[in-house]
Amino acid sequence: MQRQKICIIGSGNWGSAIAKIIGFNAEAHPELFETDVPMWVFEEQVNGHKLTEIINTEHENVKYLKGIKLPQRVIAIPDVVEAAKDADILVFVLPHQFVRGICDKLKGKLKTSAVAVTLIKGFEIAEGGGILLISNVIRQSLNIPCAALMGANIANEVANEHYCEATIGCQDKQLGQKLKSVFQTKYFRIVCVQDETVVEVCGALKNVVATAAGFTDGLGYGDNTKAAVIRLGLMEMIKFSLVFYPGSKLETFFESCGVADLITTCYGGRNRRVAEAFVKTGKPIGQLEQEMLQGQKLQGPPTAAEVNSMLKTKNMENKFPLFTAVHKICQGTITATEMIECLRNHPEHN
Numbered sequence: 001m002q003r004q005k006i007c008i009i010g011s012g013n014w015g016s017a018i019a020k021i022i023g024f025n026a027e028a029h030p031e032l033f034e035t036d037v038p039m040w041v042f043e044e045q046v047n048g049h050k051l052t053e054i055i056n057t058e059h060e061n062v063k064y065l066k067g068i069k070l071p072q073r074v075i076a077i078p079d080v081v082e083a084a085k086d087a088d089i090l091v092f093v094l095p096h097q098f099v100r101g102i103c104d105k106l107k108g109k110l111k112t113s114a115v116a117v118t119l120i121k122g123f124e125i126a127e128g129g130g131i132l133l134i135s136n137v138i139r140q141s142l143n144i145p146c147a148a149l150m151g152a153n154i155a156n157e158v159a160n161e162h163y164c165e166a167t168i169g170c171q172d173k174q175l176g177q178k179l180k181s182v183f184q185t186k187y188f189r190i191v192c193v194q195d196e197t198v199v200e201v202c203g204a205l206k207n208v209v210a211t212a213a214g215f216t217d218g219l220g221y222g223d224n225t226k227a228a229v230i231r232l233g234l235m236e237m238i239k240f241s242l243v244f245y246p247g248s249k250l251e252t253f254f255e256s257c258g259v260a261d262l263i264t265t266c267y268g269g270r271n272r273r274v275a276e277a278f279v280k281t282g283k284p285i286g287q288l289e290q291e292m293l294q295g296q297k298l299q300g301p302p303t304a305a306e307v308n309s310m311l312k313t314k315n316m317e318n319k320f321p322l323f324t325a326v327h328k329i330c331q332g333t334i335t336a337t338e339m340i341e342c343l344r345n346h347p348e349h350n
C-alpha cells in the first residue's frame with residue numbers, strides 16, 4: 001500500500017496533544033505513513049513571534065500545550081489549503097464554531113481519495129432549525145468519508161502519556177482499523193465501533209452535562225448531586241440519541257466516548273471549571289472563557305444552544321430538562337438554583 005500522508009487541521013490544546021501522538025506514529029511506522037505531518041495552525045503572534053515559527057523551531061505549542069515537545073516532523077503551516085492539499089487522511093480537531101469556514105476553504109482542493117476523521121465535540125445549527133453533526137458538515141462540504149474519534153481525553157493528561165482510551169466510530173470497518181493505526185499508542189488505546197453517530201453525539205452532549213456539573217459545584221453542592229447530574233445527563237444523552245438518531249446502540253454508551261468521557265469531563269474539564277466560576281463570580285461566560293482559558297475555547301454553552309435549537313424545533317424542551325436548563329442559565333434567563341428544581345422534577349422520577 002502507498003504510504004499515507006496525514007494532515008492535522010487544528011492546533012489548540014487537543015490538536016497539539018494529538019499531533020504528538022500522530023507525529024510519533026508516523027515516525028514509528030514509515031511503512032504506513034509519510035513521516036512529515038503537516039499541521040494547520042491558525043496564525044497568531046505569541047511573544048512577538050508567529051506561532052507557526054515558534055512551533056517549527058522550538059517544537060512546542062507554547063500557547064496551547066505548554067511544556068510538551070512535539071515530534072520534529074510535525075510541521076506547522078498557516079495556510080490550510082497548503083497543509084491539506086496532498087493529504088490522504090485529514091484529522092479535524094478545532095473548536096466546532098470554525099469548522100464550516102475551514103471546510104469552505106478546502107472545497108475542491110483535496111485529493112478525491114482523501115478520508116477524514118473528526119475529533120471535534122459539538123454540532124452546527126442547521127438552516128431552518130435542528131442540528132447537523134460536524135462529520136456531516138465535513139462529508140457534505142468536502143465529499144469525502146468522515147469517521148469520529150471521541151473519548152475520555154483531557155488533552156494535558158494525554159500529552160503527559162497518562163494511560164487512557166478512546167473510541168473510533170466508523171461504519172466502514174476497514175477504514176476504522178486504518179484510523180486506529182494513526183492514533184493508537186501504548187498509552188492511548190482505541191476501540192473501534194460501527195455506531196459512528198452515537199460516538200459523535202456523546203462527545204458533543206457530554207459538554208452540556210459538564211456545564212451542569214460545574215453549576216452544581218458553583219452552588220457548593222457535593223459529589224452526590226454531581227452523580228445525579230451525571231446520571232440524569234446520561235439518560236438525556238441516551239434519549240436524545242434514540243429519538244433523533246434511530247438505530248443508535250445502547251452499548252456504545254459504555255465505550256470511552258460515553259460514560260467514561262462524561263465522568264472525566266464532569267470532574268476535570270474546562271466546561272466544568274468555567275461553569276463553577278460563572279456561578280461563584282456572576283461574571284459573563286464569555287469573559288470567564290477569556291480570563292481562564294488563555295485562548296482555548298469553551299464548547300458546552302454553544303452546544304447547549306445548538307441542542308436547544310433542535311429541542312425547540314421539535315417542541316421537546318420539557319423532555320430534556322437538564323439540557324434545557326443549562327441553555328437557559330447560559331442565556332441568563334434562569335439561575336443555577338432553578339436548575340436544581342428542574343432536576344428535582346425530572347421525568348426520570350415519574
Ligand SMILES: NC(=O)c1ccc[n+]([C@@H]2O[C@H](COP(=O)([O-])OP(=O)(O)OC[C@H]3O[C@@H](n4cnc5c(N)ncnc54)[C@H](O)[C@@H]3O)[C@@H](O)[C@H]2O)c1
Nearest residue numbers: 011012013014015042093094095098120121154155296297
Ligand atoms: N482540550 C481538550 O482536552 C479536548 C479533548 C478532547 C476533545 N476536545 C475537542 O477538540 C476540539 C478542539 O479543541 P482544542 O482543545 O484543540 O482547541 P482549543 O480549545 O485549545 O481552542 C483553541 C484553538 O482555536 C483556534 N482558533 C482561534 N480562533 C480561531 C479562528 N477564528 N478560526 C480558526 N481557529 C481558531 C486557535 O488557533 C487554537 O488552535 C473541540 O471540539 C474540543 O471539544 C478537546
Ligand SMILES: O=P(O)(O)OC[C@H](O)CO
Nearest residue numbers: 151152153154269270271
Ligand atoms: O475540557 P473540556 O470540558 O472541553 O473537556 C475536554 C475533553 O473533551 C474531555 O474528554
